[in-house]
Amino acid sequence: MGRTTALLMVACMLLQGQGSAPAQEKNFTVLFKGNLTTRLNPTATDPITRFQPQEFTNFYGTEIELKYQFTNWNLAVSLSADYIAVSETRPLRVSFQTEVPTEDGYEAIPVEITGYFLIPASGPTVRIFMGGGGGVYFGHRHYSIAGVEAPVTSSRPGFGIHVVAGLSYYFMSWLSMTAEMKFRDLQFHSTNAFSAAGIPYGDFFLKIPQTPFESTVQTDGIVFQLGVGVSF
Secondary structure, rough: OOHHHHHHHHHHHHHEOOOOOOOOOOEEEEEEEEEEEEEEEEOOOOOOOOOOOEEEEEEEEEEEEEEEEOOOOOOOEEEEEEEEEEEEEEEEOOOOOOOEEEEEEEEEEEEEEEEEEOOOOOOOOEEEEEEEEEEEEEEEEEEEEEOEEEOOOEEEEEOOOOOEEEEOOOEEEEEEEEEEEEEEEEEEEEEEEOOOOOEOOOOOEEOOHHHEEEEEEOOEEEEEEEEEEEEE
């Protein structure tokens, strides 16, 4: 089942979501979350390292989310923003005996709107939910060779959809803990360019092109999230 089909199923459930929601005195909840993304797949046109594997796995981020629970409905809606950063140092072989260190990484800020459906079997303490929505994803690439940075010359945000499922445990009416699993199509574009025509490294001088190179970034893994919510 594709992500689009799953999102349509969630939308149908949201439209049918009126019912006897568990008693809840507070409509707003602010959630502070930590998350783990399992895989990021950038595609770069960098002529120097484009043949090297670029996959990043198991990296962390943070999220803040403001959620509104509709009174007497099993529905909620939220606005959230993440900060995700990943970076790795990799050797670049420029001759039979010489390797030059490269630093490659990405920063992303997903901003998403999510609709939630509260499973009717949930109670006042444990609440199971699922949902979906869309987002705009801002980001850029950090890239350097032997400590020489290729600055960002331009970037373009991407747009995508996501599906989420999880549960919340309420210690009291205003304090809860949430665990979630999210599938999302995060993507954005970043263009970098070196300002120098070459980089000295020891006794070696590496010639590099100054032509801008674009990176297209996309996540195709799962996002696991754990957070604390304060309701008011």
